[in-house]
Amino acid sequence: MAQKRLGKQTVALENPPSIIATATIVGPKEGDGPLKDYFDLVLDDDLWGEDSWEKAEAKLQQEAVKLALNNANMVPSQAEYLFAGDLLNQIISSSYAARQLKIPFFGLYGACSTKTESLSLGAMSIDGGFADTVVCVTSSHFSTAERQYRFPLEHGNQRPPTAQWTVTGAGASVLSSSGNGPYITHLTTGKIIDPGIVNANNMGPAMAPAAADTIIQHFRDTGFKPENYDMIITGDLATLGKDIAEELVAKEGYDISKIFMDCGIEIFDGERQDTHAGGSGCGCSAVVFAGYLYKALKAGKLKRIMLISTGALLSPTIIQQGESIPGIAHAVTISNEK
């Protein structure tokens, strides 16, 4: 068996990469939410001086990468790989950001799971001896996502209560072969689970079984228990999906209720900010991790967490053709100790 392999879906890194810096840039709504103090930059408007939301989203990624490298006292030419993705068709936010940055580029797509997909592949590239410094970045943007996945905002469509609010923001993390943590120590890579949901406005429940499957598999592969973690936090299951995932994990004998959180729930004050079921998008777990969680780890308030970004791998075309929504979730253990 491959020497770093633990069980069916998990690897334990031999020389865990250190996350030496992060950066977050968010939109005005996120900057008005409960985590506002943890973001590096809050925009006044979500166009950020560009003439389209898509160009603004590319700028979000590009500037988040530059800022994260700057926070590590580095420049883009010092990074060996950029692992990046977003929700837009042909991941243009990432490609157009990478065009400016000139870092060798691996484009990724895992819907909202792309954040931990990028951290997983970035960590492998360093632990495997292929790179010393890589940047992992993902973004989403409320207005580009609504235009592409649902309705143009100009239509003024009503949002059902199960709908989630796509986070406007980009979060970048700089991974290094040296540094004093926090470290990425374990990766549990998800397989697709499709519970048969066909409503593109009800994504939490579509992703919850995949999140539960990855969390359960992580415990089985590693022998860890919920008490080995200070926090287990999913990407964007939001209120409806989080309860389902917690119940599915409990059925297999793991009680995570005391330490289980969801980035989509934490980022907004749902009642006051009218965000229905919660936040979503691959900017959601990106900015909650690179902002709040990273700073809590650095400050020692958290010592060891599992981040599980969750993705709904639908496309509008295939949903129109009657298909259901496949879910996926990738878990990454981030710890202050190697």
Add this chain to the structure above:
Amino acid sequence: MAQKRLGKQTVALENPPSIIATATIVGPKEGDGPLKDYFDLVLDDDLWGEDSWEKAEAKLQQEAVKLALNNANMVPSQAEYLFAGDLLNQIISSSYAARQLKIPFFGLYGACSTKTESLSLGAMSIDGGFADTVVCVTSSHFSTAERQYRFPLEHGNQRPPTAQWTVTGAGASVLSSSGNGPYITHLTTGKIIDPGIVNANNMGPAMAPAAADTIIQHFRDTGFKPENYDMIITGDLATLGKDIAEELVAKEGYDISKIFMDCGIEIFDGERQDTHAGGSGCGCSAVVFAGYLYKALKAGKLKRIMLISTGALLSPTIIQQGESIPGIAHAVTISNEK
């Protein structure tokens, strides 16, 4: 410096993974082309019993993976990772294939460069000690690509002479930590180069500078010369792009003219099959590699090649907003000797 690093963009693998099996499934037009004898399965019609082209493309990927594993006397549950991508929005061909296959899944997007992106990340996952068996697969489909990127086929739009013909096909490769070759020995990961072309029907010239940049960087990083290769073959520069790339590489002092080919040119008989500038799509280099090139390597007709899949990272949305087309290209050295 990371121990496997050679220069700015290249890594030399320490324990080069062996490509132990491949499989190719193509549409009727590809099965009528010059490489028809090298494909495992040629379809009679491009719907393959499905009720949409998109579902047919997902089936192409799914069956190519199963067939490649079967050719290695394996089943999907024995593969530790699936590295997959395609051209469709939200890479649905890959996601819906992965849903059936139940292999832990990394979704990739690099337009037509995704083939060598998948081989690069797949090879790293094995060389890094994270897996023993992985599958790398990409696909494209003429009818899904036309519907999404240009015009629905029902419109009967005229195709300009610079247009390329998207290949209908999927090519899968099984990479293993054991086996007797051919081996993936070097990876040169591309950065984005944008020559400023805005015509989505003229993609070869948009990608040629990126291909040339990666080939030149590969020579500089490794010290290899053109004579170290039996063949240097790009993904889908087609007739217009290939000449530009060859000239750009020659300007830096590397004469590759005697061994330079392009998968997009080889796959069709352009005159007879009316494919204009040549084939394209991430199925193009996938089936030319997994079909023709792999078999030529196994038979000893080729000993050492560089495969450079080339991607045009446009989206219809961003082109409508006046942006130009960023190009990218990733090179992989495949050799019968470690």
